[in-house]
Amino acid sequence: MSEAHHEHESAIKSPKQLIVAIAAGFIVPIIIIVLLVQFVTTHKKVGAGSHAQSAEAIAARIHPVSDDGFTFKDASGPRPLLAGEAIYNSTCTACHATGAAGSPKFGDAGAWSPRIAQGYDKLLDHALHGIRAMPAKGGNPDLDDVEVARALVYMANKGGASFKEPEVKAAAPAADGAAAK
Numbered sequence: 001m002s003e004a005h006h007e008h009e010s011a012i013k014s015p016k017q018l019i020v021a022i023a024a025g026f027i028v029p030i031i032i033i034v035l036l037v038q039f040v041t042t043h044k045k046v047g048a049g050s051h052a053q054s055a056e057a058i059a060a061r062i063h064p065v066s067d068d069g070f071t072f073k074d075a076s077g078p079r080p081l082l083a084g085e086a087i088y089n090s091t092c093t094a095c096h097a098t099g100a101a102g103s104p105k106f107g108d109a110g111a112w113s114p115r116i117a118q119g120y121d122k123l124l125d126h127a128l129h130g131i132r133a134m135p136a137k138g139g140n141p142d143l144d145d146v147e148v149a150r151a152l153v154y155m156a157n158k159g160g161a162s163f164k165e166p167e168v169k170a171a172a173p174a175a176d177g178a179a180a181k
Contacts, residue, residue: 079144081168084154087147091138096155101133104159112159120156120163127152 012018051057088096088106095103104111115123127148130136137143138151149166156163 081144082147082150084147084150084152084165087143087151088154091140091143092151092155095134095138103134104155106155107158109160112156112161116156116159116161120152120161123152123156124149 012021082090093106095101096106099105099108099111104115126134128137128145137148143151146166146168153161153163153165
């Protein structure tokens, strides 16, 4: 026979080798799977004397994450009104700290005196409804009218005015009015 006939020989030359190869083909993957399952399922067991299974340890592990550092607020409850300085720092300082777009700079008595001469009511109207480049409520529509008035008084008083802090009018509870009828 020629050499071409020997090119197609396999590594398995006897029936015994065939049986061993088939058995190894099934047994080796099964052993690997069993070892992987054992590796994945074994974990450090809690031994006697450990506190890992105490009620306190379990409660610490399963407590809601939202309980850490959050303060829940009643969305339907009344919103606390901020002071004039807080409103100035959060909303008004963007323009009034630098005098942007012709706004009177904070604490500049010369810039505030012509405006103060117009009177508190006129200044409050401008602050609430806007004037020239200034948008209504300083561009923050979430502000309450009292908060805008407080910010106006804070800025104007630092510019030389002597306006009085606006009072918050208490809303009459609807339940009391209904009960009186």
